[in-house]
Amino acid sequence: MLKLNLKKLTQIKAGYIIVFMKAEIIAIGTELLLGDIVNSNASYLSKKLAELGIDVYHHSTVGDNPGRLSSAIKLGLLRSDIVITTGGLGPTVDDVTVSTISKTVGRKLILDITTAKRIKERFRRRHIKLPVNNLRQAYIPQGAVALKNNEGTAPGLFIRLTAEKYLIALPGPPRELAPMFEKEIAGLLKKISGAEYVIKSRFIKITGLPESKVCEKVKDLLKLKPPVTVGIYAKLGEVDLKIMAKAQSQTHAMKAIKPVEKTIHKRLGGYIFGVDNQILEGTVGKILLKNRKTLSIAESCTGGLISSRITDVPGSSKYFKMGLVAYSNQTKEKLLGVPDELLTRYGAVSKEVAIKMARSIRELGGADIGLSTTGIAGPTGATSATRRGGSAKNFGGKTKPVGLVYIALCTGKKTICKKFFFLGDRASIKWQASQAALNLLRVGT
């Protein structure tokens, strides 16, 4: 009944043939189409399949509707080797996955004795009478393998349709889906796909350079073809390069990644703050620990965000002495000794005030390094940027736009101050300023 497309993407390389199996994921549930929940199952499964060396080219989502679900399954089986559905296995009338699969692949439902026993046992242990609906979950399409669910009643389904087409149905709740995939599916898929290779990813994390500039520097690498590819991901105040390698083993994959990583380091060296799961505040912490330096921070426009990020790192109490959120000019004067004259002459958002703040917080906190920020986070700039009702715009004849931020660093030996123009809303400007400040710490200490 199904028209099967047996052609597979093959590639001949270094004398052996790699057969790529293609999978696709169909999420089922009207709550997804209403936007009430996010489809986190699709990303979970995609990540897992990539690790197994199985390519995913399509995700799709349909509601609890037999007609549209059936069409999605048919289309999936035409263009992919493995179709995985998630959701719709519950005991209610809304749950249509099993009956729809049964009709779509032409296999009638039969009672699975083991599943029926497991469901009954589950209710007995909870001292709850078995609801009639739940036994419905023990009926599975003929020839299907029922997958054990340790976290709920619904079994998963594994159906081998032909030697090259597989249909798998998993429950919707992530706490049921993830263990079922790990225990019941991952091993089977590894065998089926006969994947002679694994996929290994390496993220190179960059800050201080806009996406377009990073792109220019690695334009050639972005065009690389498998088995090693490079992708670019822009985040707020950060650009990530992802090197991905397909190889026979983890060791081979790392070997393939290494030269590309080296090239990226050569071209972008100073802008790279970490790899994989490393975070900027973690890198800064390591540098401070290694150099045995302590830190104090005076924040104006970032409002405590830099201190909060620094203290997100376990063990930060070893190098972080104190943070001060000097939001008012009063606090700047009283605690940081910023002279009234400086505030009046240059405005709170100025190089002069930033430098004074960094020097003072270093002393006040008894730290080796003082860091400071002062700027206009928006959306209005007139009130927070200057003193005594003066306007942020045209202060001292110069324009001070929303997004203007000064960041200063004082190490005792040297004092650096940098001027930035950030775009975006209040939260984005705060975040970008915190990235720039942490990066100044990274390169300046």
Place this chain on the structure above:
Amino acid sequence: MLKLNLKKLTQIKAGYIIVFMKAEIIAIGTELLLGDIVNSNASYLSKKLAELGIDVYHHSTVGDNPGRLSSAIKLGLLRSDIVITTGGLGPTVDDVTVSTISKTVGRKLILDITTAKRIKERFRRRHIKLPVNNLRQAYIPQGAVALKNNEGTAPGLFIRLTAEKYLIALPGPPRELAPMFEKEIAGLLKKISGAEYVIKSRFIKITGLPESKVCEKVKDLLKLKPPVTVGIYAKLGEVDLKIMAKAQSQTHAMKAIKPVEKTIHKRLGGYIFGVDNQILEGTVGKILLKNRKTLSIAESCTGGLISSRITDVPGSSKYFKMGLVAYSNQTKEKLLGVPDELLTRYGAVSKEVAIKMARSIRELGGADIGLSTTGIAGPTGATSATRRGGSAKNFGGKTKPVGLVYIALCTGKKTICKKFFFLGDRASIKWQASQAALNLLRVGT
């Protein structure tokens, strides 16, 4: 070239015909298929379309691949009236959306002068030289309307293919997509769809009570059937109740929602801090403004997070005087005058120290209200919780586990101190402590 399906789902109801427009969302990006990011745009757009009375029957995701993207767009235009793509509008070679749309709908690319100007201006404002790649983004398919992007360079696209088929392309980053949808698309779609009903949602936001307790109190409401339903959503340190109504107009929907909202208020009154997009720090800010009170904060375990959240609110400089991150005992002694004796006798994580911190920061900042936190954020507790090498566990004969947090509030007239036990990792404990502290401000001032 495109085969158009003009049939629409119609329904005869109460004597008039409701024409439901169908939309579908195509997300573009290999990073989605690799599981590197979650498709939050699909849920955001689905929610917005539901509010406009437009049904969404399909989501799909394809990689940065012109062939598969083109197929997805063709399929989308066959089965839906409005196709919305997200992503692939960036300046890099990976970004194939515009060129693929151009080929798929047979409209050649032309330079959009306004967009080109806007992009140039954007780089000028950031004092950065315009990279060649970015000007590529000013080319759009003939007849398309370029949608203004205030948060990035890539314009969105709005293409009217026929009187009943629309193709819309939006940028991938949520911070660019959301404002573009609100400002440029929502109004247009409302006109096009001419929907005879709307869906209105109302979120009631609760803190200070666990999900199970909230659930108990509204068990009956959670079983309501359309046209008015209630759902429950648990977040970290927050529980939301969503009331949803389908009605002929916003006014009718609000009328249907009101009595349910009233019932929830009756049962959970004091725990409700806001509705819809209101945030706890915003509510706190409003209360402080209304009561003309100013605030200073001394944070230990929360490390600046509370100050950062308070200053996320525009205009917070009107009531926020200063924040102090007193991470070391040295800072607690020197700046907050916490006596050595108190630290030695009770430990830094104690009711006594929390109260002293709140009183001192109130004075130091010259504020009406002083707030403080001290606790063990983990993963280790021994070092940060006590002084001079003493262990957090069995301090003064009592166990002090990770997650123990004291929060104190001092208004001059009264001083409150509350003790909490939070579960989770370092970031979760910090977040829950900041929620509890803001909530103490909300109810205590």
